[in-house]
Amino acid sequence: MTRRPSTLLVVVAAVAACIAPLVLSDQTFFVHTVLAAVVVSGLSMLMGYAGQASLGQGAFVAVGALTVALGTTRWGLPPLVVLLLAPLVAGMFATVVGRPLLRLQGHYLAFGTLALLLMVQTAMSSIDALGGAYGVSGIPAFGVGGWTVTDQRPYAYLALACLAVVLWSSARIVDSRFGRAMRALSGSETAAESAGVPVGWTKVGVFALSAAFAGLAGAVTAFFTPYVSADSFPPLESFTYVIMAVVGGLGTIWGGVVGAVVVSVLLQALNTVSSQPGLPPTAAPIIQYAAYGTVLIIALLFLPRGIVPSVGSLRLRRPQGSPA
């Protein structure tokens, strides 16, 4: 379950990721994909290791983004401070709401998290202090000290740095005592409890951790697109995170990254196809919805454990010393 890719593979992926912003013309797509990977890494941990489902991860992305938006525009906090603060606030928010929410299980928990997202959206659109109907604009560019970002490319590297931190901390956490408790939950809560695992607090802990990752992604999003409103976090985006996690492989460190990249590239390709001359303007959303369904069904039929575990199994089955 926790099989790791080889050092060579990781280095190749890192090199490719670092070169990509230099050669890609569309930084927006790249940044969004990397930030989706940050969110999905947390979600993959929540769903795969702890066996808890969330259809409303966007709520925590929103909390992180709001922390940056309000922190910079209303309270005049430095960008670096709010960037660091955002995952903490999102994690604390998840801790507060997690205690009652995580009493639910399975589908009920999934719907509970979706309801949480809708409540956060409603609060953002109806409370002026949280942006209200017009949202929060005028978020300053990210910067440290006297240096301020004046281009989109540094955001790509900021997003990559966040992803690196998330992957590293995920790996450390999974191997820790808390990680073992967390993994025990996915098998049987009763068995875990009888083994001395504090089930309630472990669930809240992993929920808060995934929320912190989502909050971090939300913080970078708020700097990158300096506008935050309730519409910035549609439920469809949260559903996409789940699809990415399932496609990449739940309960793997790299599954979130692979799922985010595969689904994002697919959607980008479909967007390009649907915007070809001659196709109606409604083609894009129709194709997108169809793609979500198709990808999910194909993944569940042929790669029920997701890409990363399936590829890992193939590597395990291959005899030692056989050619690649």
Next chain:
Amino acid sequence: MTKKPLIALVGVGLLTMTAACGTAGSAATSSGPVKIGLVAPLTGPFAPLGLGDKAAVEQEVARINAHGGVLGRKLEVTIKDDKTDVPQSVTDFNQLAADKSYTAILSSSNVSASTAAGPSMQSNRIPTIALGPVSAFKDGKNKYAFTCVAIPELYGEALVDYLKAQGLTKVAIAYTGKDPYGSVGNKATVDGAKAAGLDVVLDKEIDVAGTDFTPVISQVKAAKPDAFVVWVAGPASVIITKQFAGSGIPLVMTGAEASNLYVQPAGQEGEGVTMTSNIAVPGRELPAGALKDSIDAFANPWLKANKGVYPPQFAFDGATGIQLLVAAIEKAKSTDREKVRDALESLDLLTPTGRFKFSPTDHGGIGKDAIAIVQVKGGELKATPYSLEQFKTNLPD
């Protein structure tokens, strides 16, 4: 994960970031095409606005290129669909603005979207003309933001002038509070009505995402006003028109409805609806002169390309936007963003929607005389007798 991959990852990242510092997007050059961005709602509820903008900009770009382009170079416009989604619009705007090869941008006709992109105009130092009526840009405090559509305050004033001239005394208003167009327009109308001695018998915020407006319509009927003014944009205007039909109370809409994309779906129930519009919408009824020539120069090719359908308000707005930017670039004799901004701020240009005179304290550029009051007659938007009278003495040319 071992430490090795992480160290390698961090090392590669730092090296690449160092390289990236020297490869930021290159500025607009003195050769190659002159690049302008357009962000418009081509899908979603405000698609009627964006599609008019897009078609007009494409027609104008083709005309300009056929006449030698700008500064002797080809004019190239990149069009992005913001899907009537404000965050998407800001994202698209930022993407264009971050690319230094773009000289200027025409931002969304969705007021909320253009308003939200305002700070990005400043941070990216890119001259931008909003194709929607953004009141926040009017005073010039945002040095890079301009608007080429009459702001709701002007529409509100023009509307009140008209109502008063018709001898009406009681007005009911419904508006969307989730959009600056509706909320600012409503406030301007209420303030203007009170100043003019009109009685606002009902002032009700409505949710334009809804499909049943009969509760507010019942309240309007009960208030028995002389006119019912509606400040909304998008499909809600058609639904309200259908549900309000037969009430016997004159229905008054605003510039967001000055289009066939409202008139046609409103159908028979839309007949007789009065609305504010830009001066170009009743262009065929204007007296001969420079303004009419400017309108005809855009409208005639449009009529040929669109089976005789007259351009909607949004198409005229799009044409005006691109004409203003091109004139500023020509005046600046450069594609440098700062020089174009400076040129825009001192521009004096006759466009199809009136004469624009921008200044450091006026990034709106036009006055109340650039607004007409039109009425749906026989499926077309025709100038009211009130406006026809105004055209004789008060044209913005």
